[in-house]
Amino acid sequence: MTDVRTDITQFRGSHYDFGYAQGAAIKESPVLKNRRDSWRIRKPRFQTWEQDVKHAFMRFAPGIWDELLGMRDALGLPMTDVLRDFGHYRVNAKPSGCSVLTGSNFMVRNYDYHPTTYDGRYSFFQPTDQGYAMMGPTSRVTGRMDGMNEKGLVMAYNFMQRRKPGDGFVSYMVGRIILETCATVDDAVQLLKDIPHRGSFSYIVLDRSDETYVIEVSPRSVDVRRSHTCTNHFELLTHENRHHLDDSTRRLNLIQEKEDRICAYDAFRLMNDKDRGVFADLYKSWAGTIHTTAYFPKELKAWFALGGDRDPVIFDFDGWLRGDDVATTSIHGTLDTKLGLSNTD
Template sequence: MSQYVKTFHAIEIGDGGDGRWAERVRPAMVRAEDWLTEEGRTPEGAARARRLFEEYMPELVPALDRLASQLASPQARTLLTMAAVRPFFSGCTQIGRNGTLLRNYDFAPEHCEGTIVFSHFLRPVIGMQEAGWGLLDGMNNAGLAVSLTFGGRFVHGPGFAIPLVLRYLLETCRTVDEALGRLRTLPIAIPQNVTLVDANRTVTVYVGPDIPLTETPGSCAANHQHLPVPDEQERTTRTQTRLAAIQAAGIDAAAMLRPPLYQCAYDEWLGTVYTAQYRPAEGRVTYHWPKESWDHSFVGFSPGSRTVTLGLPDESDDRRHTPDPA
């Protein structure tokens, strides 16, 4: 099985205005144009993206301007709106139960930013950053946690890339019900499955450019929204297999580090890059890998770096990390 070495970083950026955020993201923003749609690379497309952001996320306009002022590239500033982003597709499996959100993020390691950020734009938020200031998953100090998986359907429409939507929900909402209300109003560019957890409620919803927000009967998701899943898609992603496995395992971080939930197809962009376990009511998150873990909280955030090995270690290695399933 393939193994990769990847370095993850944890940084505090406050409101993003003191240079720490910009120092971290500037190297990646050099290639901002690669993220944008053809329309988004034009002045007219950039203006439309800005108008969409102002219409749907007005509370974050001051933060957007503060961050954008530190980036010289117009394309990078447009990217921050995440309203003109080319579609990207990942794996992932997630579940929410009893106030805990547990997820595997599956992607190509070299294309995952790997930055855990503690920010305070509108309120304190901790999460795994993507595309400048979007989030793949995260929690806020009100006790709300959210996470995404790709919905499995290759359609694209006008709207926001989901990492910024997760950021917006955590910045503006305190509960699952509040977040659902806001999520219903937002245009989403590609099909996504979103799991939301607070102390009193857990729900997974399907969203996308061609469907209304749909609550699912369970509190977990892999990479499909509708049945039947095409045979080729199942062979490639094992989405139904993973969904059944996580439904059976429940909140069990150790199970997330074993097949079929832990995936090693890194060369096909379907390898597990990290496992995140959020306890939002406690303000705590643990990021797991097969041999180690890294804890963070609002009262005990730990800036720094960790270099970890991705992929399953040899079964004879008795140093295998077994996280607390609770």
């Protein structure tokens, strides 16, 4: 077992200042060292052309480009390095798990991946220049793997397959741009039809209308369905699926057996309890459950647990938007592995 933690960050201000603060915070931290060391193990299989990336950000989320400039200035790195490590345009993704269940006014989600890629950072950001305020765990500092914004739009994504990648944004930056720019599920659908995609993922979105969409995305096509459950295979873009879907189907069946009339707390326990069959310990296979989250768009509240068999920490996002800082500075848990998170040596 390994003790792990997620550090909570809170920032109100411009995107540039936010980027500078993040760069300063990670400059001497294991997060930056571990991120850069990863390229010594595997060479990036992509090109990052600064003007192409800038053009994409200026079209879809110009504030995030300012954030990257702030990180560049704080870290004192060339922009090519900043875009490689934190721009998240044209980056390959490893296979992973993840499960999502939505109900009346809630989304519960397991994030399954490799611990050493996990930031161990949970961010509250309220921009003063442009874009919506948001909360959620970060991925590669600037991205979000799930979260909620001030309009009550909730987002999570699930990996589908890595074959035939295209030129575009990776999932955690797409998730961030959804939270940054979209107020409703319909806004999210339109964005996902417009934005260029690097890989194949399903994006699950819920808003205050209680409408849930699963948007199936590949670099070649986008399709939309209404559903309260999602694991790691497409149901519309089936020609894009991987060949081995047994575990994804097994988890989906377990969730669907319980989805009718399930309450948020029972859904959280279904996902987080290790003996229920959805939580996974497959960390070396890039598919172990690292966190379980729940979001409540009408109340603007969220739950978060690091590791399994945990009671959730409760966040009042509505209160934070009114100026009440979160008193908790970190969240602790354990993972059944010897692997640590990116924020540890």
